[in-house]
Amino acid sequence: PKRPPPTVKCYICGREYGTKSISTHEALCLKKWHNENNLLPKKLRKPEPKKTEVKTITAKGYYDLDAINETAWTNAQNPLVPCDNCGRTFLPDKLVIYQRSCKPKPAK
Ligand SMILES: [Zn+2]
Ligand SMILES: [Zn+2]
Structure with missing residues (x-):
């Protein structure tokens, strides 16, 4: 049986993307995030979501998808x-x- 390709959650919007398209998406998503954030009244603006890189690569050098996804999920909580x-x-x-x-x- 075919395994579904691994996905990573975008740390900005929390949607899932393939490991290959996530970086392209994040660049666009961050732009969009800024556009939307700028439309909010000043006191409601959110701090820019930050990507946590630290824990995302395991000792074996693989991406720790669970850690990435957990970080993404936490950031997506407004x-x-x-x-x-x-x-x-x-x-x-x-x-x-x-x-x-x-x-x-x-x-x-
Ligand atoms: Zn996104
Ligand atoms: Zn009210």
Whole structure:
């Protein structure tokens, strides 16, 4: 039976790509990430995802795919941001949309 080709998760978006196409994808994905991040209000912008290279190569010189994938997965977890008005937490991009309809209570 044929084994599926090994895949690596993109550390930016968390999607899986072949070991050959991952570097091309990551370059594009990072560009896209910056474009989207720049559209967010300043306080909601996220720090640039960082690729952890350290633990990804095993003693035998192979890529440790599990370590790469775990790192990618952790990075793909977006921090939730609380709404200024009601305190509910959202992903930054969802919060922007949500806050259009969540208006602050009128001051006393
Ligand atoms: Zn990606
Ligand atoms: Zn709210």
